[in-house]
Amino acid sequence: MPGLAIKVENLAKTFGDVVAVDALNFDVRVGEIAGLLGGNGAGKTTTISMILGLLIPTSGSLKVLGTDMLRHRYRVLPRINFSSPYVDLPKRLTSRENLMVYSKLYGIPDPARRLAALADDLDIDALLDRPFGELSSGQKTRVSLAKSLLNEPDLLLLDEPTASLDPDTADWIRTYLKTYQQQHGATILLASHNMAEVERLCDDVLMMKQGKVVDRDSPAGLLTKYGRANLEDVFLDIARGRNSEQTTEGVS
Amino acid sequence: MPESVTNNRRNGYYFSSRRVGAMVLRYFYLLRGSIPRIVELAYWPTMQMMIWGFMSQFLAQHSEWFMQAGGILIAAVLLWDVMFRSNIGVSISFLEEMWSRNLGQLFASPLRPYEWAASLLAISAIRTLIGVVPAALLAIPLYHYSIFEMGLPLIAFFVNLLVFGAAVGLAVSGLVLRCGLGAESLAWAVIFAVAPLSGIYYPISTLPDWLQPVAYSLPSAHVFEGMRAAAIDGLFLQDRFVWAVSLNVVYLALGLGVFLLAFRGARHRGQLLQMGE
Numbered sequence: 194m195p196g197l198a199i200k201v202e203n204l205a206k207t208f209g210d211v212v213a214v215d216a217l218n219f220d221v222r223v224g225e226i227a228g229l230l231g232g233n234g235a236g237k238t239t240t241i242s243m244i245l246g247l248l249i250p251t252s253g254s255l256k257v258l259g260t261d262m263l264r265h266r267y268r269v270l271p272r273i274n275f276s277s278p279y280v281d282l283p284k285r286l287t288s289r290e291n292l293m294v295y296s297k298l299y300g301i302p303d304p305a306r307r308l309a310a311l312a313d314d315l316d317i318d319a320l321l322d323r324p325f326g327e328l329s330s331g332q333k334t335r336v337s338l339a340k341s342l343l344n345e346p347d348l349l350l351l352d353e354p355t356a357s358l359d360p361d362t363a364d365w366i367r368t369y370l371k372t373y374q375q376q377h378g379a380t381i382l383l384a385s386h387n388m389a390e391v392e393r394l395c396d397d398v399l400m401m402k403q404g405k406v407v408d409r410d411s412p413a414g415l416l417t418k419y420g421r422a423n424l425e426d427v428f429l430d431i432a433r434g435r436n437s438e439q440t441t442e443g444v445s
Numbered sequence: 446m447p448e449s450v451t452n453n454r455r456n457g458y459y460f461s462s463r464r465v466g467a468m469v470l471r472y473f474y475l476l477r478g479s480i481p482r483i484v485e486l487a488y489w490p491t492m493q494m495m496i497w498g499f500m501s502q503f504l505a506q507h508s509e510w511f512m513q514a515g516g517i518l519i520a521a522v523l524l525w526d527v528m529f530r531s532n533i534g535v536s537i538s539f540l541e542e543m544w545s546r547n548l549g550q551l552f553a554s555p556l557r558p559y560e561w562a563a564s565l566l567a568i569s570a571i572r573t574l575i576g577v578v579p580a581a582l583l584a585i586p587l588y589h590y591s592i593f594e595m596g597l598p599l600i601a602f603f604v605n606l607l608v609f610g611a612a613v614g615l616a617v618s619g620l621v622l623r624c625g626l627g628a629e630s631l632a633w634a635v636i637f638a639v640a641p642l643s644g645i646y647y648p649i650s651t652l653p654d655w656l657q658p659v660a661y662s663l664p665s666a667h668v669f670e671g672m673r674a675a676a677i678d679g680l681f682l683q684d685r686f687v688w689a690v691s692l693n694v695v696y697l698a699l700g701l702g703v704f705l706l707a708f709r710g711a712r713h714r715g716q717l718l719q720m721g722e
């Protein structure tokens with residue numbers, strides 16, 4: 194039985210009087226794609242920031258790939274990576290320069306070769322020598338994704354991985370991520386508002402509201418539980434405070 | 446040796462020159478990508494040197510002291526620029542990460558904050574050399590003054606001012622990290638508060654008695670006193686040098702401390718992902 198890639202126990206984060214994450218408990222198994230769903234302010238980005246070590250929790254414990262992230266995060270950071278359309282790469286550097294710098298930060302043995310392979314995989318060859326700031330948002334997303342795969346991470350954290358992408362490219366990226374996960378046995382935790390994406394990619398879905406996981410199941414399990422035809426309706430049920438018992442009663 | 450310790454060392458757990466090199470490369474790419482930026486680095490020190498060079502010529506014609514101390518103002522302005530450029534080299538490189546909203550990406554990687562600080566010091570030294578050396582070379586044909594004639598003491602002055610400027614730059618960067626980009630003007634302003642007390646163009650004895658101990662608590666005051674002794678009397682004042690080095694150790698530790706403390710505070714407040722233009 195595979196171990197746990199992420200184990201979160203009683204994790205909390207407050208900013209003054211604001212409770213961003215409230216006694217959060219969940220785990221993600223190795224080799225799984227888990228989706229973190231929730232409305233704006235549900236605590237998804239705060240949770241991902243704490244898993245990455247960018248944010249120090251107020252209380253609780255957090256293990257990533259078996260390592261206590263709060264005490265030994267530098268042991269595990271070389272094995273994880275992330276991508277978010279809301280966190281840029283330096284705009285004045287070309288994509289190649291950006292990827293070269295991050296290759297060296299992650300200690301990639303042959304950066305040029307790794308870059309060439311990723312450029313080929315993600316079809317960003319023509320973008321490599323253009324300044325990152327001059328790329329369209331869709332192109333930036335692809336280059337950022339290349340950065341997040343430089344170190345072939347065991348754990349990949351993705352915030353809105355297909356935001357700003359046209360449907361064709363988004364679909365292609367989803368296929369690529371699924372293939373990457375299968376080939377490397379990697380774990381992926383993604384936060385997304387795209388329900389179709391979550392339904393297609395995720396083995397497990399964690400529904401967040403007001404800093405807590407309020408429900409959790411496979412996409413199919415959630416659909417059955419709430420008696421809905423798609424995850425968007427499940428999302429709306431949860432966002433509007435209707436629990437699974439109320440909705441299934443309504444359906445029957 | 447326990448396996449975990451050797452693994453940590455192999456992975457550069459404590460300090461990795463490779464990661465420092467990666468960050469220096471990042472700033473080098475930035476510099477290389479813009480000719481105006483490179484020109485600007487040398488432009489201001491050169492203009493300063495020219496103004497003070499002509500001023501020196503004028504004063505030398507009307508003052509015996511200045512005639513004997515030929516070039517002292519040029520040496521002063523060049524060394525002041527070492528301190529100023531070093532300070533601003535750290536601050537601007539730091540601000541680049543905030544302007545480009547890159548802090549989240551950087552610190553989700555294995556980069557340690559003190560490695561980042563080391564890279565800021567390294568790139569600051571490179572930027573300072575690019576800025577000041579052309580001005581120093583130009584002074585030779587223009588004013589028949591070569592600061593390089595000071596010899597080895599020049600290296601001592603240069604390194605001390607470089608370190609002091611960078612220490613102030615680290616502390617200021619920490620303050621900007623704490624207060625946000627609204628405080629970015631501190632990056633340019635703070636070093637000027639040190640200038641009047643450093644005795645760049647005049648001896649510290651010119652200052653009021655009560656202010657002199659304050660001035661001597663700065664490494665720069667010892668350096669400029671030493672510079673005058675070297676330029677006028679051809680002496681290297683060892684006690685000034687020892688004071689400057691000792692104070693620099695303290696200021697560098699303080700600057701690094703403020704920087705690391707601010708960084709930890711930013712991790713508590715969630716600023717690493719949020720800060721940007």
